[in-house]
Amino acid sequence: MPSRRRFLQHSASLAALATLAPWLPFQPAMALSNLMQRPIPSSGERLPVIGLGTSRTHDVALNEEQLAPLREVLRTLVNGGASLIDTxxxxxxxxxxxxxxxxKDDMRKRLFLASKVSxxxxxxxxxQIAASFAALRTERIDLLQVHNLQDTETQLGLLRELKEQGKVRYIGVTHYLDSAHERLLQVLRREPVDFxxxxxxxxxxxAERELLPFCADKGIAVxxxxxxxxxxxxxxxxGKDLPDWAMIELGASSWAQLMLKFILANQAVTAVIPATSNPRYMADNLKAGQGQLPNATQRQRIIELFA
Known part of the structure; x- marks a missing residue:
């Protein structure tokens, strides 16, 4: 992602990333961070607010050359106090x-693995679900979601059976377009899900209009x-410098952190899952889950920056 590389180089983030150096080597001991966590409403289990998406970034050959940088991304995630991987x-x-x-490295027990059925x-x-269990090399998937609302009623019925059997811990539904938000709301109104x-x-x-308030009111993890x-x-x-107030008031040292902090300022959000194949970007993302989040006035200033 060349554009992001330029922004890291032209902001204060490189200095901040130096503080993340302990996260980059593998640390089997306790994670070295103060990463925020939020509860999953249906259980109370706490989930770190920064996770990892894998669309495009993790579609690589299963050889050491291709896996090596992704292994460092995973180690950075875990050593930074996070656990959620969505695929x-x-x-x-x-x-x-x-x-x-x-x-590798007994990593599975430190992860919250989420996948989908489509x-x-x-x-x-x-x-498809059986193939996912085999591909993920696990006997239990933490979260299984109906992808893009495909055959939702049938697949949610199947997911509930797997949850009752203890093979799946949580179930949910997904989409990625504004145009699908009303359909998501319709499903959420009639189908009990965790996520x-x-x-x-x-x-x-x-999503601020109806979807996020609805999830907050009904206790659905987002x-x-x-x-x-x-x-x-x-x-x-x-070509724009990160404004000084972003660092002074929010502790944000990159544009990416400011964007993620904007999202996390909405308390209905449980976690955000930016995709990356670069361990330095993973470390940068994790910093967004520390420190101050923007208030309403600061959120408006962020909106104006991207207008």
Whole structure:
């Protein structure tokens, strides 16, 4: 993601990232961070607010050359106090890559693994889910979600059975477009789920209208995808320096951190899952889950920066 590389180079983030050096080597001991956590409403279990998405970034060959940087991303995630990895069968080889990485260094027990089902029909869903268990090399998946509301009623019925059997801990539904938010609301009104995943960012704020308030009111955990709008938000601030107040008032040392802090300032959000294949970006993202979050006035100033 060249645009993000430029922003890291032209902000105070490089100095801040130096403080993350202990996270980058593998530390089997306790994580070295003060990463915020928020409760999953249906259980009270606390989940770190920064996770890792794997769309595009983890669709690589299963060889050491390709896996090595992703292994460092995973180690950075875990040593920074985080645990959530979100993947899907439709992300190419990402599930198998996540399974291979989780199998190393006794990493699986430190992870909250989330995947999806995107099939039509019960038998097709069963086959795809079985393949996900095999690819992830696990006997239990922490969160299994109906991807993009595909055959939602059938697949949620299957997921509930797996949850009752103890093979899945939590279930949910997902989408990634503003145009699907009303459909998500319709599903959430009639189907009990633990999680919902959707898009939300300083540049895509439709979820603030109904979806986020509904989830807060009904006790549904929220995962946020597309926090940078696939890097489009970096283009909005191309050539601009991060304002001094972002560091002074919020402790944000990069544009990425400011974007993530904007999202996390909404208390309905449980965690945000930016995708990356770069351990330095992973460390930078984790810093957004520390320190002060913007208040209403500061959120408005952030919106104006990206207008």
């Amino acid at each position: 899907a069968p439709s992300y190419g080889r990402a599930e198998a890559v996540c399974g291979a990485l989780a199998a 099939s039509s029909g019960r038998e097709a869903g069963q086959r 919902v995943q959707f898009n939300y960012s300083v540049g895509e704020r439709n 995962l946020i995808n597309r926090p940078f709008q696939r890097a489009a938000l970096f283009d909005k601030v191309r």
